[in-house]
Amino acid sequence: MEAILFFIFGGLAVVGGLAMVFNKNAVHSALFLLLSMTMIAGLYVLLSAQFIAVAQIMVYAGAIVVLILFVVMLLGAELGEIIPQWLTVRNGVMVLLALIFLTVSGTAVYDWLYSTQPVAGTVTDELIAQQGSAELVGQSLFTQYLLPFELASILLLVGIVGVVMLGGWRFVQHRERGK
Amino acid sequence: MIPTAWYLLLAAILFSIGAGGVMLRRNTLVILMCVELMMNAVNLTFVAFSHELGSMTGQVFVFMIMTVAAVEAAVGLAILVELYRQTQSVNIDDFDSLKG
Structure with a gap:
């Protein structure tokens, strides 16, 4: 049973990856990436890392793929190479x-x-079945790896500031100066 | 019980697909997607080893990589939008202003 699931998840992840690379349309590529990511989340469940699986779905499927799709739509860059x-x-x-x-x-x-x-x-x-995956990760994260965890928050802050600076802060300043 | 080596081989295949895609494709958006796929392959390796060795450290690492991946995607796409404003293109061959 576990082996069958492994081959289904793994096979679909590989197929999704290949389809992503060899697809002309960037929107389709992003959707195949989503398939691949979701299947990898399934593999995490097989490895009894449920917390990471949920985080994978939330971060990759919920945030990154949506972000990529938004940029594809904004730029109208869905057509790939000839x-x-x-x-x-x-x-x-x-x-x-x-x-x-x-x-x-x-x-x-x-x-x-x-x-x-x-x-x-x-x-x-x-x-893991007894204590829960999230509890065990949390124990590790908030005791042994507390400093990296806090540094990750600084990294996120730097990322937010960088994105705001890159993405149109200039235009806001222009508008204010124009008034 | 699936041998850890199968997971590692699957991760190697996924990483190779991502690396091949980065070299093959000219659309910068697809290249960013391929980078994400490579990161996912590495995450899979981490979780597989975490399971094999009975330690939570690998999963904490994956957590950190996900943070970095989110920041990387946001900053990368912002740079891409800015480049598109200047060159009206997402083809990576058009971004040669640092060539001199």
């Missing part, structure tokens, strides 16, 4: 590079699989 440009030597080399990268990382995984013994940690599936 199709005859696709089959070039350059693109062939790029696909080849991606395949080489896949081979290298796949070999690394294979080596790891047959050379190491897994270390047994303290957090088992039973503990």
